[in-house]
Amino acid sequence: MRQSWRMSATALILAAATGVAWTEGARPAPDSANTTDELKPQGPDTDLFALMTGTCSTLKVAGRDFSCRTFAYAHSVNGRAYFTIALDDPADQSHIVSFSGENGRRTNENLYDLTVDRMLLNSKNQPKADGLPVPAIVKSAGRCVQLGNFATGHVTSVVCSATDRSGRKYDLRFESDGSPITVRRVNPSAPTIR
Structure with missing residues (x-):
């Protein structure tokens, strides 16, 4: 079980680091016929990565129920944030899948609010770059709310909900198991969380 968790965490870190290193214009459309010329990687821009342990009491992806293997938060130097979930599929x-938005707000010490403007969807069928699947970006509207604080090392819960332009819904409710989160500064940058 511990080895499986480590493999999931490693895959999630690599997917998050790769996922945030691409620009929206360089990503293929989910149903694009010719994607090989459109994949143009840029340098990694992740500055913060936080791995959390717990359970997903709700995880719905386009109408299907899943449980989660691993849950993490990633933040880019440009202010884009990602709540990323490795599904138990x-x-x-x-x-x-990742709920993503720019310039999240901290309304008080223990409440972080992120307006979601896109979902990143990754699967074995996605085109690959450097051996890793490149997520499809799907424009969406929604919100994520995190209770807890990375600075204290404890996050209680994260609730996200988004709907894409085709009407597909994505819902998440993550509850921490109470363990301290693992926070890694990847690239030093000025904070963009207001």
Whole structure:
């Protein structure tokens, strides 16, 4: 079990680091026929990565229920944030989704609010770059609310909800198991969380 958790965490870190290193214009459309010329990687821009342990009491992706293997938060130097979930999908070990938005706000010490403007959807069927699937970006509207604070090392819960332009819904309710979160500064940068 511990080895499986480490493998999931490693895959999630690599997917998050790769996922935030691409620009929206360089990503293929989810149904694009010719994607190989459109994949143009840029340098990594992740400055903060936080790995949290707990359970997903709710995880719905386009109407399907899942449980989560690993849950993390990533933040880019440009202010884009990602709540990323590795799904427990026996049919697809690369099934990862991210709720993403820019310039999240901290309304008080223990409440972080992120307006979601896109979902990143990753699966074994996505095109690959450097051996890793490149997530499809789907414009969406929604919100994530985090209770807790990375500075104290404790996050109680994260609730996210988004709907894409096709009407597909994505819902998450993550509850911490009470363990301290693992926070890694990847690239030093000025904070962009207001």
